[in-house]
Amino acid sequence: MANTNQSRQKTTTNSYADISYPRQPLRTFISMLILTIMTVGSLHVQAQTDNTAANRKRVAVVLSGGGAKGMAHIGVLKVLEKAGIPVDIITGTSMGSIIGGLYAIGYNANSLDSMVRQQDWSYVITDRERLHRQNLSDRKKQNTYLFSTGLSFGQRDPNAGGIIKGKNLAELFMQLCTGYTDSLDFTHDLRIPFACVATNIIDNTEVDFHSGRLPQAMRASMAIPAAFSPVRMGDKVLVDGGLKNNYPADIARQMGADIIIGVTVQGAPKEADDIGGTMSILSQIIDVNCKNKYEENLAITDLHLQVDTKGYGSASFSHAAIDTLIRRGEELAMNHWDDIIALKKRIGVDESFRPIILQPLRPQVMTEKHRVVSYSFENMTPQAERFLRQKFHLQKNDSIDAKLEQELTTCMRVDLFYQTAECRLVPEGDGVRVILSAGNRKSVQLHAGVRYDTEENAAVQLGLDIPLKTSIPVNTDLTLRLGKRLMARGEIVVHPRSFTRPTLSFTFHRNDVDVYMDGDLDYNIRYNQLQAEFLPISFSLQHFNFQIGIRWDHMHYRNKLGSDEARRVTLENEHFYSYRARAEYNSEDSWYFPTRGSRFNAEYAYLTDNFTKLDGETGMSEVKANWRTSFTIGSRFTLQPMFYGRLLFGNSIPPVFGNAVGGDWFSHYVEQQMPFAGIGNIEYVSHQFVAAQLQAQQRIGNNNYVLLRMSAAQQADKLKQLFDHRTLLGIQGAYYYNTMFGPVGATLGYSNRTKKAYFFINLGHEF
Helix, strand or coil, X not given: CHHHHHHHCCCCCCCHHHCCCCCCHHHHHHHHHHHHHHHHHHHHHHHHXXXXXXXXXXEEEEECCCHHHHHHHHHHHHHHHHHCCCCCEEEEECHHHHHHHHHHCXXXXXXXXXXXXXXXXXXXXXXXXXXXXXXXXXXXXXXXCCEEEEECCXXXXXXXXXXXXXXXXXXXXXXXXXXXXXXXXXXXXXXXXXXXXXXXXXXXXXXXXXXXXXXXHHHHHCXXXXXXXXXXXXXXXXXXXXXXXXXXXXXXXXXXXXXXXXXXCCCCCCCHXXXXXXXXXXXXXXXXXXXXXXXXXXXXXXXXXXXXXXXXXXXCCCHHHHHHHHHHHHHHHHHCHHHHHHHHHHHCCCCCCXXXXXXXXXXXXXXXXXXXXXXXXXXXXXXXXXXXXXHHCCCCCCEXXXXXHHHHHHHHHHCCCECCEEEEEEEECCEEEEEEEECCECCEEEEEEEEEECCCEEEEEEEEEEEECCCCCEEEEEEEEECCCEEEEEEEEECCCCCECCEEEEEEEEEEEEEEECCEXXXXXXXXXXXXEEEEEEEECCCEEEEEEEEEEEEEEEEEEECHHHHHCCCCCEEEEEEEXXXXXXXXCCCCCCCCCEEEXXXXXXXXXXXXXXXXXXXXXXXXXXXXXXXEECCCEEEEEEEEEEEEECCCCXXXXXXXXXXXXXXXXXXXXXXXXXXXXXXXXXXXXXXXXXXXXXXXXXXXXXXXXXXXXXXXXXXXXXXXXXXXXXXXXXXXXXXXXXXXXXXXXXXXXXXXXEEEEEECCCC
16 A cells, blocks of 8 residues: 555655766856755745644545535635635545545546536436447447346346446546546545545445545445445445435544534425425435434534535536536635635634645546556456457557547447446556456346337337357347337347448338328328348448348238229239348437538348349349538537438339338338428338438527428439429428437428428437
8 A cells, every 4th residue: 555655656856976967167057056946945845834734733624415416515615725725634425525535636626627517417427328439230229219228147236226327427437536546545545635435225334435446435425325326345235425424524533633614515404395206205315314413513513614505406417507506615615705714724824825735737537648558358258358459459558548448348338248347547657557347247238218209109119139158249139119110120240350240130020101192191001021131241330331231021911091092002922132232421429419420321222033133124223322411500500401312223113112201210110211391291202312401400508409491302203304393392390309218399391292281299219
């Protein structure tokens, strides 16, 4: 422990034997004079620091728990720094342990302010994966399913026991505590002696952390029961320390504090009328238990600052809430400025005193790079190690930053199916040793999604990712969709290299499709579609996918109901073989409401019924593509032009593969469907179809969006006749609120084909 501490302390030695004197006498004299002044000055400063510290009282800052409300602690710390209050000890619980722990390793109040504002708390306080480096199919899953969790059968999941496992919080703590992630003595190895509190629910005892791994201690201290999974350490199961000691002033006194400055953020006690739902009952149980030791600890506090957090709760992590809470903490402390200055005299320093060694601004650990001395892999197979080295090109003497740390751990969980993943940076020489540590392998990854719209009512989709225990990573993906359109899909994906994914899949569709003509329902068709596809070439990169393969389709028509003309068309069961090549690119920053980036899809297919011909003639060729990009004007307004189309060539074109337009998404109800503003339901169009769309997107607040979309299209049976027909026009407006459950909103549109308005409501992710 002592060696660890010594390695962190910077020492300066003067070795006059190593000084090479310049030849010029004047330069020699000036150099020696400067050296003498600096040496005497530093000795004077050191003596002054030691004498001041020895003659004054030791000051502790105690920070209470309170979830997001604890952001107010940062505002108070700003004022204490401004007043020149020395901080010799810091203790905290829950959010107070996080703010206090980071302050103890060198973050000052301003750097804490910047850090909490730049975080995406909607991601941090969930278990969602950040998949910007992962392949497009993984990113699509994240924007399809409402719920996703890993399950390990036959093994105890150390992260079980809460709605949120807290993997993103733990990862953030590891990044913020770079250089302090090993087991440490919090009294001697941190810049300021520190302690935090957790509760052991095995015997309902208080656990005080004075040593250990700092990120783990902070994570245990804020593990709100039922909301966050507990932290297991040996025979202890640790949850939020607020249940036993939410304001640990007594621990500060035990650590030698003479003066205690305390900050609490608890609101007024709840009354009977305030308690209704499940969450309010759980919150009240926690608040009542947080009264343990509270009055006794207030009694030994020299200056108590109670921040008014009315209107905000433990989960108020929005940017506006964080700004207000920090400001309220700062305003409260400034209102007590005279009390702070008076306390300063009691400490034993005068009003003009400023700590000589101020809290240094910690490096920007989220962006700074560290030179890698070596990589170590814990609890991982040789195949997994090789996979990571190949995908990320891990080599000695490379650099690593917080972004790469996050990408490595995400890959370990998503591609290699580890339940937990950890990346630790341990200082070594002039760089760091990177330790990648994995937990148990997942048995399955379970996904669940639900949606509602006014076209097909409710739908549910379930997914299972099942990793196979093979030397080369292999994943089996099972998907079941329940609703008006039934779908079952099985897929096997092989990962022989980091970017190639040969895929074999089989899909069953039970389609129930309403087809409209000029806005009126023309007929309903029900059919089963069996589909098998083999993609031997499948390159999957960060923003780009490329696939080449062969597909078999079998159509089994059940019935067709509608107009007399529609019923006269006889549909016979049929099968097709097609050769396909497709490319996909997506660099958009948001799946549903992008503000920058582009999206491009293109596919060519050659359709036959005997591998070479279709109905005894040349097969049907299909060419389709769509391209969209975003141009942001200001910070909230975005223009998104899009061009798309589908061209069919051949003497025989099966009706089931004809062009169809309608709705807001590509391939939503049927594979060949293309969106068109103002047309809500599926309508078949000519074999040659090209369109352009312009969408204006205005963000209001943080998650409200108003969309205006205009579309124009040309169609014909022959390509050379494309512009001989009337232009198809459409317009629609929409309002959406982007929630964690997916987009929720409504659309109103009109087109010159339907000549009538249509209204559409969507709740949830599209699938």
